[in-house]
Amino acid sequence: MTLLEVNDLHVTYAGDPDVEAVRGVSFTLEEGETLGIVGESGCGKTTLAQAIMGALPDNGRITGGEIIFDGQDITHLSNRERREIRWERMSMISQSAMNSLDPVYRVKDQIKEAIQEHRDVSDAKSYERARELMELVGLDPDRVEDYPHQLSGGMRQRVIIAMSLALDPDLIIADEPTTALDVIIQEQILYRIKELQRELGNSMVMVTHDISVVAETCDSMVVMYGGELMESGNVDEIFNNAHHPYTLGLQNAFPSVEGEKRDLTSIPGSPPDLSEPLEGCPFASRCPFAAPECEETVPVQEPVDGHRVRCHEPVPFEQIRDRSGEDETWLSQNKV
Amino acid sequence: MGLKEFVTRRIIQIVVLYFAIATMLFFLFRAAPGDPLAAYIGTGFTEEQAAQIRATFGLDQPLHVQYWKYMTSLVTFNFGLSYITGDPVWGIIQDRIWNTLVLMGTSVVLAYLIGVPFGAYLAWNRGTKRERFGVVFALISRSAPVFWTGLLGIWIFSFKLGWLPAGSMSQPGVTYSSKLAQFTSPSFLRHLILPALVQAFYFYSLPALLMRNSMLEVMNEDFVDFAELKGISDFAVMLKHAARNALLPIVTAFAVAAGFAVGGSVVLETVFAWPGLGREMVRAVIANDYPVAQATFLILAGLVLIANFLADLAYGYLDPRITYD
Numbered sequence: 001m002t003l004l005e006v007n008d009l010h011v012t013y014a015g016d017p018d019v020e021a022v023r024g025v026s027f028t029l030e031e032g033e034t035l036g037i038v039g040e041s042g043c044g045k046t047t048l049a050q051a052i053m054g055a056l057p058d059n060g061r062i063t064g065g066e067i068i069f070d071g072q073d074i075t076h077l078s079n080r081e082r083r084e085i086r087w088e089r090m091s092m093i094s095q096s097a098m099n100s101l102d103p104v105y106r107v108k109d110q111i112k113e114a115i116q117e118h119r120d121v122s123d124a125k126s127y128e129r130a131r132e133l134m135e136l137v138g139l140d141p142d143r144v145e146d147y148p149h150q151l152s153g154g155m156r157q158r159v160i161i162a163m164s165l166a167l168d169p170d171l172i173i174a175d176e177p178t179t180a181l182d183v184i185i186q187e188q189i190l191y192r193i194k195e196l197q198r199e200l201g202n203s204m205v206m207v208t209h210d211i212s213v214v215a216e217t218c219d220s221m222v223v224m225y226g227g228e229l230m231e232s233g234n235v236d237e238i239f240n241n242a243h244h245p246y247t248l249g250l251q252n253a254f255p256s257v258e259g260e261k262r263d264l265t266s267i268p269g270s271p272p273d274l275s276e277p278l279e280g281c282p283f284a285s286r287c288p289f290a291a292p293e294c295e296e297t298v299p300v301q302e303p304v305d306g307h308r309v310r311c312h313e314p315v316p317f318e319q320i321r322d323r324s325g326e327d328e329t330w331l332s333q334n335k336v
Numbered sequence: 337m338g339l340k341e342f343v344t345r346r347i348i349q350i351v352v353l354y355f356a357i358a359t360m361l362f363f364l365f366r367a368a369p370g371d372p373l374a375a376y377i378g379t380g381f382t383e384e385q386a387a388q389i390r391a392t393f394g395l396d397q398p399l400h401v402q403y404w405k406y407m408t409s410l411v412t413f414n415f416g417l418s419y420i421t422g423d424p425v426w427g428i429i430q431d432r433i434w435n436t437l438v439l440m441g442t443s444v445v446l447a448y449l450i451g452v453p454f455g456a457y458l459a460w461n462r463g464t465k466r467e468r469f470g471v472v473f474a475l476i477s478r479s480a481p482v483f484w485t486g487l488l489g490i491w492i493f494s495f496k497l498g499w500l501p502a503g504s505m506s507q508p509g510v511t512y513s514s515k516l517a518q519f520t521s522p523s524f525l526r527h528l529i530l531p532a533l534v535q536a537f538y539f540y541s542l543p544a545l546l547m548r549n550s551m552l553e554v555m556n557e558d559f560v561d562f563a564e565l566k567g568i569s570d571f572a573v574m575l576k577h578a579a580r581n582a583l584l585p586i587v588t589a590f591a592v593a594a595g596f597a598v599g600g601s602v603v604l605e606t607v608f609a610w611p612g613l614g615r616e617m618v619r620a621v622i623a624n625d626y627p628v629a630q631a632t633f634l635i636l637a638g639l640v641l642i643a644n645f646l647a648d649l650a651y652g653y654l655d656p657r658i659t660y661d
């Protein structure tokens with residue numbers, strides 16, 4: 001069954017100038033599955049996650065498209081209705097999870113707050129639940145008595161994960177849940193999140209800039225660039241048979257998890273200015289294969305080989321795949 | 337280091353500071369021009385009589401002896417006699433200090449009760465007309481001197497409307513069995529309202545403006561967003577998370593407010609003929625009544641030190657991150 005369906009979603013931040021941070025993203029998430037959203041910094045991943053949670057910053061608005069959660073259109077629910085769904089049915093491990101705990105309250109009180117806001121549960125019961133959750137994420141249950149400053153960064157992260165599980169929601173959105181941590185802790189925590197999700201059977205959206213994390217943890221994936229969807233589909237399919245130059249570039253930029261280590265080749269250049277309206281493909285200025293039409297007309301999303309790609313295919317996809325494996329393809333861009 | 341050790345250390349600091357202030361006061365007063373006993377020793381006195389009066393007040397002794405006696409008086413509260421009335425200084429102070437504490441305590445508490453929620457309200461309405469209007473209003477009340485708002489208050493509420501008494505602490509001629517009986521009498525409360533409100537109208541703007549800034553800062557913190565994410569209602573997020581954290585710097589400002597309160601008592605008590613320490617100090621300074629003036633200065637300085645100490649303790653209680661070392 002489909003749990004979450006996002007159709008042609010647009011999100012704009014009011015300001016001077018306005019910033020359109022999400023520009024027509026679509027995907028579906030099946031119950032019990034994990035979807036990865038991957039892309040460089042600033043491409044609109046957090047904005048997308050917040051739009052789904054109904055927790056955009058004050059100046060952010062959904063300006064187009066729809067979000068359907070468990071058969072219900074939640075795009076334009078009132079704040080109040082959104083608040084009821086939030087945490088009860090979908091929770092989020094936010095990007096800044098390390099600083100997400102209120103410094104003046106004990107861990108147990110903050111977990112309790114999340115539970116009692118939504119459910120009529122006694123203090124004793126929610127205390128028990130808090131201890132149980134701590135154990136679930138691999139922390140000593142006695143640490144519920146601690147204040148946040150008494151915990152390490154990794155422990156705080158685990159507390160946030162514990163909190164996201166408190167009401168056993170259908171959907172958990174993890175927005176780069178481990179970026180602030182060192183590599184070993186990152187591994188541990190990702191592994192734990194994945195394990196818990198399998199045990200508990202929730203669906204999950206995993207937001208990350210590291211495509212190898214997607215390979216390890218996700219069933220399907222969405223590659224975003226400049227607020228737009230570039231390629232989406234089944235993870236195995238995309239890893240074995242990526243078409244889009246940007247996806248291939250990302251795969252080169254991160255050491256592959258399985259098999260031999262490749263050289264780190266980061267994609268030269270930087271993402272487009274999201275306050276500018278769109279002309280052509282957003283990746284065109286950095287794409288080693290770009291043709292004139294890439295700069296002029298916006299490509300549309302098309303099904304190719306069992307997944308979806310948004311590319312004009314300036315040269316045949318087989319060639320793109322072969323040539324993107326060579327570092328010179330990307331480095332020659334710098335000379336322009 | 338534990339709380340006990342922290343408290344002990346702070347108390348020692350306070351005592352040292354107190355003696356330092358006392359020493360400064362001692363020399364300041366000796367350096368002041370004019371003969372302290374000029375009012376006492378009339379023109380008709382012989383040299384001998386004058387010398388005798390000087391001896392009564394200990395002014396014939398060398399400076400270091402006077403200093404020693406003065407410093408011991410800080411512990412024994414034996415501050416000597418008033419040069420003007422000849423009454424024991426400690427008796428005068430004991431009577432006045434409660435009057436000041438009740439008046440200033442009431443106005444500071446009122447100021448915080450009004451100012452802190454007002455500041456939080458302004459922050460919550462950031463960017464609106466209401467906020468701008470509120471900030472301007474707070475700045476105006478901060479800029480209006482108490483002697484002016486005080487007189488305005490008296491003019492409106494006493495002379496025009498006749499609702500409240502214009503000054504002093506009680507009706508003339510009425511006596512009470514104790515201070516407590518007096519302070520709980522309806523007549524006293526009626527006398528208290530106007531001066532307390534006038535002073536609070538001046539004081540509230542400091543906690544209000546500080547609270548607004550502090551709230552705006554805290555509202556940008558990730559944990560506030562996260563509380564919203566958890567589905568906590570807006571009001572609860574503002575109260576339990578934003579305001580609770582924003583309160584921390586306000587507590588520190590309480591010590592500053594207490595300093596202002598002590599200074600403010602001088603003006604307020606003069607305007608409202610309130611028989612407190614501030615008014616006594618003004619009287620004593622004008623009349624060259626050194627023992628009383630010195631003692632009132634000392635007591636007021638002591639009050640500020642104690643308020644600072646209490647603010648420190650409150651801060652430690654409210655912020656779990658504070659460790660005492």
Ligand SMILES: Nc1ncnc2c1ncn2[C@@H]1O[C@H](COP(=O)(O)OP(=O)(O)OP(=O)(O)O)[C@@H](O)[C@H]1O
Pocket residue numbers: 013014015019021039040041042043044045046047048057059060095209274
């Ligand atoms: N409140 C806001 N007001 C205006 N612009 C914003 C706001 N929040 C984000 N943006 C802009 O929207 C774009 C997308 O930001 P977003 O945080 O969604 O990116 P991201 O993909 O999560 O990046 P990162 O990997 O660094 O977290 C950026 O250009 C950012 O500057």
Ligand SMILES: [Mg+2]
Pocket residue numbers: 045046047095175176
């Ligand atoms: Mg982000």
